[in-house]
Amino acid sequence: xxxxxxxxxxxxxxxxxxxxxxxxxxxxxxxxxxxxxxxxxxxxxxxxxxxxxxxxxxxxxxxxxxxxxxxxxxxxxxxxxxxxxxxxxxxxxxxxxxxxxxxxxxxxxxxxxxxxxxxxxxxxxxxxxxxxxxxxxxxxxxxxxxxxxxxxxxxxxxxxx
Numbered sequence: 001x002x003x004x005x006x007x008x009x010x011x012x013x014x015x016x017x018x019x020x021x022x023x024x025x026x027x028x029x030x031x032x033x034x035x036x037x038x039x040x041x042x043x044x045x046x047x048x049x050x051x052x053x054x055x056x057x058x059x060x061x062x063x064x065x066x067x068x069x070x071x072x073x074x075x076x077x078x079x080x081x082x083x084x085x086x087x088x089x090x091x092x093x094x095x096x097x098x099x100x101x102x103x104x105x106x107x108x109x110x111x112x113x114x115x116x117x118x119x120x121x122x123x124x125x126x127x128x129x130x131x132x133x134x135x136x137x138x139x140x141x142x143x144x145x146x147x148x149x150x151x152x153x154x155x156x157x158x159x160x161x
Contacts, residue, residue, distance in 0.1 A: 034068035051085045058082035059095045066099045075099065079110050080117075087118040093130045104142040111135050125159065132156045 041061035048054035062078030079096040086092060093114070100107035111131045120128050132152050139149035 034064055038064035055082040055086035059092055063099045076110055083114045088124040090127045090130050093127050097134045104138050129156055129159055
């Protein structure tokens with residue numbers, strides 16, 4: 001039994017090295033692609049002729065941040081700036097929800113800040129309802145707070161009248 005331990009350890013080390021060597025180029029390629037996507041989005045932000053296009057470019061930058069580093073802070077900043085630039089856009093809320101779906105706490109923070117900063121009204125009612133629906137769904141599934149989920153569902157129903 002003792003005779004088999006050394007070959008087993010050697011095989012395990014060799015397998016680990018093989019896995020590291022095979023995975024390394026893929027990680028670099030993905031990192032380079034996401035860095036290029038972020039740089040392209042930042043160039044679009046700088047060159048945007050109006051707030052609507054600027055908001056969409058900010059969304060692209062937020063999505064690139066999530067894809068590259070999986071960091072919330074920088075992506076949150078981009079999404080919040082996008083929502084501030086175009087508070088009537090439902091596309092921005094949808095893109096934030098899709099990009100931050102795997103990070104429910106970060107998504108919760110973005111949506112609550114969006115709801116707190118924008119004035120609720122007819123002009124941005126669709127985006128507000130979408131943000132409320134997304135929060136209600138998060139509380140019903142991922143964050144498991146059904147009381148908040150029901151309260152938000154009632155708020156949505158009240159806004160629908």
